[in-house]
Amino acid sequence: MATHQPKLEAPAATPATRRRLVGVSTKMYFSAARTASFVSSILTLLATSPSPSPNPLETIDIFIIPDHITLASVARQVSAAPSPADRVLVGAQDCHSALSGAFTGAVSPAVLAEVGCRIVELGHAERRRLFGETDASVAEKAKAVVACGMVPLVCVGEREVGVMGDAAEEVMVQVRSVLAAVPGDAEVVLAYEPVWAIGAAAPAGVEHVCGVVRMVRGSDEVNGRIGLTRIVYGGSAGPGLFRRLAGEVDGLFLGRFAHEPEGFYKTICEVADMG
Numbered sequence: 598m599a600t601h602q603p604k605l606e607a608p609a610a611t612p613a614t615r616r617r618l619v620g621v622s623t624k625m626y627f628s629a630a631r632t633a634s635f636v637s638s639i640l641t642l643l644a645t646s647p648s649p650s651p652n653p654l655e656t657i658d659i660f661i662i663p664d665h666i667t668l669a670s671v672a673r674q675v676s677a678a679p680s681p682a683d684r685v686l687v688g689a690q691d692c693h694s695a696l697s698g699a700f701t702g703a704v705s706p707a708v709l710a711e712v713g714c715r716i717v718e719l720g721h722a723e724r725r726r727l728f729g730e731t732d733a734s735v736a737e738k739a740k741a742v743v744a745c746g747m748v749p750l751v752c753v754g755e756r757e758v759g760v761m762g763d764a765a766e767e768v769m770v771q772v773r774s775v776l777a778a779v780p781g782d783a784e785v786v787l788a789y790e791p792v793w794a795i796g797a798a799a800p801a802g803v804e805h806v807c808g809v810v811r812m813v814r815g816s817d818e819v820n821g822r823i824g825l826t827r828i829v830y831g832g833s834a835g836p837g838l839f840r841r842l843a844g845e846v847d848g849l850f851l852g853r854f855a856h857e858p859e860g861f862y863k864t865i866c867e868v869a870d871m872g
């Protein structure tokens with residue numbers, strides 16, 4: 598088990614020094630063949646990213662979260678890519694909280710780490726709604742992910758459209774639960790994804806997102822952590838959004854609007870402030 602993988606980045610407390618992060622989960626949308634060709638296209642775009650601009654991978658972190666079955670082959674595709682494309686982080690969409698045992702059909706975080714997974718998405722709204730994930734199960738899983746040397750990417754978000762203060766309160770219950778379970782110096786990514794903005798025509802409003810993220814960021818639980826805590830936005834995110842949220846969020850977590858490699862690359866360049 599890879600227990601001592603380096604952190605994605607040394608802890609840093611200020612918005613200016615928190616490295617931006619952008620990624621995609623393919624959920625269960627792609628065939629295995631489409632995942633391979635999507636990853637290959639992104640790696641080619643990143644490997645041939647035009648100078649004189651610095652390659653996006655020099656300044657930001659990029660992750661790709663395929664389904665479990667293609668994850669190991671995606672990790673191999675990435676590690677075989679020419680530098681700096683080989684720095685793309687490969688992630689998983691979920692894992693079990695136990696490292697091994699009689700858990701038919703489940704995926705061990707230790708095995709994920711073993712095959713090159715670096716970041717594990719937990720508590721996505723679809724998993725909470727369709728698979729019975731709770732704050733308690735997400736927290737247990739986050740603890741296991743950290744123990745295996747990976748970074749938990751924990752999805753949080755209010756269920757209904759409402760006012761900012763209520764949304765932040767609902768989100769903070771989810772945030773507190775997970776942060777209480779992981780060591781204070783562990784790196785964590787929080788993905789703020791209002792449930793009602795996932796799978797929608799457009800993302801949540803900029804003011805709403807910025808307001809909620811500001812409240813979460815300013816909370817004692819987040820602000821007082823030693824470990825790097827980045828907050829990204831997800832929910833119908835795509836090209837054109839990051840610039841409007843910049844300064845408040847550390848990056849984006851994309852779904853449908855990154856299904857075409859060119860659209861994902863365009864968003865990557867915007868997050869890297871390249872275009």
Ligand SMILES: O=C(CO)COP(=O)(O)O
Pocket residue numbers: 622721790794795796797831832833834850851852853854
């Ligand atoms: O759920 C998401 C990322 O986790 C976002 O999905 P969509 O961008 O397709 O709404």
